[in-house]
Amino acid sequence: MKLQKDLAHDPLDSRRYPIDPWKFSEYGYPDSESATLFSLSNGTIGVRGEANGPRNLGSGTFLSGFHETFSIRHAEEAYGFARVGQVIQGVPDTVDFKFSIDGKELADPVEISQSVDFKAGTSTRSYTYEIGDGASLDVDIVTMVCLFRADLMATVTTLRAHGRTLKVHVEGKMNTDHPIVSRDVDPRKADMIADGGLRKLEVDAISRGVADESFGAFHCLHSELTMAVGFCQQLDGQMIHEVFDVEVPDGGEKRVERFTSYNSYPINPIGIDRGLQVAIDGERNSSSLINKCSQTLNWAVNLGYESIAEQQRQWLSDFWDKTDVLIDDGGDGRLQQVMHWELFQLAQATATVTNGVSAKGLSGTGYSGHYFWDTETFIVPFLIYTNPERARDILSYRYRMLPAARKRARMMSVDGALFPWRTINGEEASAFFEAGTAQYHIDSDIAYAVYQYVSLTGDHEFMATQGIDILVETARMWASIGYIGRDGTFHINTVTGPDEYTAMVDDNYYTNVMAQFNLRKAADALEQLNNEDREAAVSRLELKLDEPAHWREAADRMKLPYDEKLNIHLQDDDIMRREPWDFEHDTERPLLLHYHPLVIYRRRVLKQVDTVLALYMLSSSFDLDSKRRDFDFYDPLTTGDSSLSAASQCIIAAEVGHGELAMKYFLESLYADVANLHSNTTDGIHLASAGGVWMSVVAGFGGLRDSGGDEISMNPRLPEQWRSLTYQILVRGSRLKVTVSHDGVDIQRLSGGPVTLIVDGESREI
Structure with missing residues (x-):
């Protein structure tokens, strides 16, 4: 993204915006x-x-x-x-x-x-x-x-x-x-x-x-x-x-x-x-x-x-006692001040929420006040680790959307439920299908959040009464939208992934790998229910006995595009056939305000990370070398025109050893609103970007991963210029205080019972 301000130095005038951590x-x-x-x-x-x-x-x-x-x-x-x-x-x-x-x-x-x-x-x-x-x-x-x-x-x-x-x-x-x-x-x-x-x-x-x-x-x-x-x-x-x-x-x-x-x-x-x-x-x-x-x-x-x-x-x-993130960067305190501003936005936007959380919270009219996928992807993880009751409230609202999502699925000739791309009341409100309703991945994003929430909190009552309905109905949608081709693999065609500059493609990698997760976890969740809850779910959802087996087959055969010569995961089947964007001469940003969509769609250019986001969401499925090759290929193609992109870029850049680049993306995410980097702060706070700031620090520099709740690990990558980083997380009822320094990782259990984490590759009971 073409930034308006030099983020290597304080982008704010300290006389107009004095530094105060609180x-x-x-x-x-x-x-x-x-x-x-x-x-x-x-x-x-x-x-x-x-x-x-x-x-x-x-x-x-x-x-x-x-x-x-x-x-x-x-x-x-x-x-x-x-x-x-x-x-x-x-x-x-x-x-x-x-x-x-x-x-x-x-x-x-x-x-x-x-x-x-x-x-x-x-x-x-x-x-x-x-x-x-x-x-x-x-x-x-x-x-x-x-x-x-x-x-x-x-x-x-x-x-x-x-x-x-x-x-x-x-x-x-x-x-x-x-x-x-x-x-x-x-x-x-x-x-x-x-x-x-x-x-x-x-x-x-x-x-x-x-x-x-x-x-x-x-x-x-x-x-x-x-x-x-x-x-x-x-x-x-x-x-x-x-x-x-x-x-x-x-x-x-x-x-x-x-x-x-x-x-x-x-x-x-x-x-x-x-x-x-x-x-x-x-x-x-x-x-x-x-x-x-x-x-x-x-x-x-x-x-x-x-x-x-x-x-x-x-x-x-x-x-603040339970959620504060403390950064000792040896600086003047501006970083800590804006970090507190970002956390405060997350606190106040979710304090009493019972409906969904819109892209702008209640701070403005941007995006018409609609709720998107970014709630589950960038805000719910913060709540799962800090205030799980609020995470449950938000997921319960998605559960209450199921009747409308089922109705939408029938209209779109698929089984199960299809959640709206943009909505307030549960009905689809997006009038632009190419980069809007074609983003079927919202189903798996919601399912991912449900499984992550239950795995990290142990709230099995929620899974039995609400979560299983979401997982089953979204799995049904994926099983019906795709098909097994003559090559023996399961294909999902004509969809748009998180990257809205690449629309209506076949076998988008993010969509397919997240659908694979959705299909498998729906089958797993059914098996993990006790007999009484399983029987109730089977009856309530009119589940056929062979459905879970079909989901597993679709997941096992899922087409995940890969280039054997470059050794990278392909964002979709056609990305290498598209003409590269001329980054040297076509420099107007954001592209969506300067070029017709067809001009953008036929080029190899990204609004935001797509495959790279999957590297974070499903971290345990990829080795470090694979993540590095994918990141190095896609990062130069990414404009960052979306405020959501910088956080994911920061997380993977930190993990694969690109420390300076990780810090660059962290600052872009941190200052997105207070420095008006996207020239639209007037329309409201980029609330998911605030969640992304927390993710950048805790998951990027703090190295926290859970791959959807299966296994919690920490492999910190503290920036060279920082002295320490301290944050807290809540895992299955146990509150942990994590301090990362250049001497290593110190983890204290403040409350709750023992939990097991993988820290720097070794199992550790805390």
Whole structure:
């Protein structure tokens, strides 16, 4: 990738972005990407930070799973195309305030800054206004989205007067401004719906327990999803309205505490009956949602802000105690600061999640808020090793998608279940099949995560009740989509692998080898169930006795393309017949914004690693020399136009001994958002890239491998310039602290029973 900044040195201006290991701050007027960098979330509510434009329903606050739908218009229609699109829908925003003095709204502040505190779980926006006659007003707005309670956020606004007493008029109304509808050729941005969006509902009498609240109920015009919001605020211990006047004494301050509660109905993935998702009576249900908001506000007011803030700190203290990654690089602390920023994104995006995790979390509208394969591939592994309960929640959401996935499979003339490439509600939302729905590998990515989760946690109850259904239905899909050819091997044709610059190919290596894993593990998992659970699964899934044997035969005969002369695994059957990309002259990046897809597809060029990713995912299936040959062949062909690529490149580069290259890719992954390397941070955090940062450190430099949960090994490759690396993992209920230095690996068991690991090639009981 053509980088905009030199990552060998700090890409951030330390005056604008000072170094602090537990805080990320920005001084000066914000850039377009600032709202993303200072966003807060808990996996249910997401609130963006200050930007250089107005806040509205497209740039303020979002709820997990809350989306609008629209009819997809294809230039040319065909059977099986996705018909209904989905796009994340912004909801009323309650962190926007306007200030007036003497009837005049305050002009632009003379000073502005914002920060996010990784220990407090808060963001702070600070402004200084010059009033005239030597007077000034300082405003601090502290926002907290509760990590321990899904439906609550709090805002504390502090006003400080200097030079004289100031009478300040404050307006803190719900912001329901609609965004300007526009189109963009960048497919990474959100779809915009001209005739959709929120409509306010008229609600009758509501049971309220807090005085002077502001409530609203809204529904999406097309999806008919309903949500409610309520807030209350107090000054000097007294409840006040959303618009008020306050006298701030010279040299003194006034503090306004506001609590906001959001509620919407859980999103049930759409199956045969679309009515599963739509409220029967929107008016009645909106009243119920508002009552829930009121109950939450009562709880918050009675507990008080300070107690809530302390619970937030305790939640994060526990997170950092168990999940922190410490890097001693002998530097100024910038690396550690951004590492903490990345981990904080993973913490807050998954804290209370019950739906899927979108590519941007709840930090923006990029990719329309859709969930992809990258959740299971780059985020779930982090959760399996640090917070397995959350990993289970995410996989359970995929389980709840099975009815829709089965329906999609039937439409696509395959057996079992075919999970959507892009979705929020369980239905396929991708209108671009070449580099979208042709990526059938999502089935095996989800199956891999299921097997990895159960193997590393021992959660056999999940396997018996949910996981086995996913494994069986995805195995059925692979068994039916492929065929045994005249050469005696099992072929899977006309698919797209993770590399979206190589589309619609036969026998994509990643797809086939992951399908092979899926087929074998489905058969293994059935055998490993106890008799009662196996009989229940066989009955529930209407399993034929000969199906597992057919899966094993398909896996054993799987075509895995290989070049005997170059001794490399071929990304697909035709890669060597494609014309090489002219990297010397065709240098515009990303390619997808400068070249027609057909121009890209006919060339030998990669958007992101494909075969190389398989080397990591199924590490134990490859020897070191094979990994080195594959990496050396594919790495020069990879543009890195995808933010997902750098992490996998880092991991394998470190393993095969390319230390400098591994560090280069680690820094690209680490700084992807905070340095805006892909020029689209404004659309939201690259959340899977944050998971990739953790993988780069723990799996790349820390050398952790599990090959889908079969065997845990460590073969660290600490960068020469680093002094040490320390991280923690949870394996089958045992918490381990791993410290890697140039003297070796020290592993301490902090809790749980003994576990066996392969460390530097030798079995070690910890």
